[in-house]
Amino acid sequence: MKPLIRLFFKTLRVLIGPFLLLGNWLTQPKGIDRPPAEQQAIDARTHNLALYHYPTCPFCLKTRRVIRRLSLNIELRDAQNDPVHRAALIAGGGKPQVPCLLMIDAGGQQSWLYESDAINAFLNSEFGAAPAA
Template sequence: MKSVIRAFFRTLRTVLGPVMLLKERLTQPRGVERDPAAQTTVNMQCQNLALYQFKTCPFCIKVRQEMRRLSLPIQQRDAQMDTAHRTALLQGGGAIKVPCLRISDGAGQSQWLYDSGAIIAYLRARFPAA
């Protein structure tokens, strides 16, 4: 029974995945425009962030749309297809659950933030749209 359920959801992802990605591309929000110095500061701060995600996960799409809206060049790591990123997510965050934002500080410590709502709230608070 478990294999039937997995096959059903795998088929569903295969069929709906391209539709979701097309919708994401067609509904991309316009990014915030900052002055060049402020955007450079934001870009530097984003180097300490990484989003672990699955390409067709609706919650990951929601976070990516917010990243575009806030003009944040955060590195995106595919934890579904890339085993190295999947292993890093499991070892660092403790679970293979996406979306997950890895927040590194200057001392090399990392905080792993799960849940799309929490990630979006963090990004909005740290990088206000002005």
């Protein structure tokens, strides 16, 4: 019974995935327009971040939209189609759940943040536009 259920959901993802990607492409958010020096500082801060994702995962789409809206230069690692990235996600984070944000601090220490809402909250708090005074 389990293989049948897995086959059903895999087929559903294959059928719906292209429509999710098309909808995301058609409704892409506009990124923040920052002065070049400020954008370079943001890029330097995001240099040690990587998002493990599946291309058609709705939660991953949600996180990638926030990355685009905030104009962040975060490396995207496809854990669905790239076995090297999938193995790194499981070895480092402990489970193949996506989205997952890998954060490497200045000392080389890795921390893994799961759940799209937690990742989006972190990105908004760290890189979101400053509130108007």
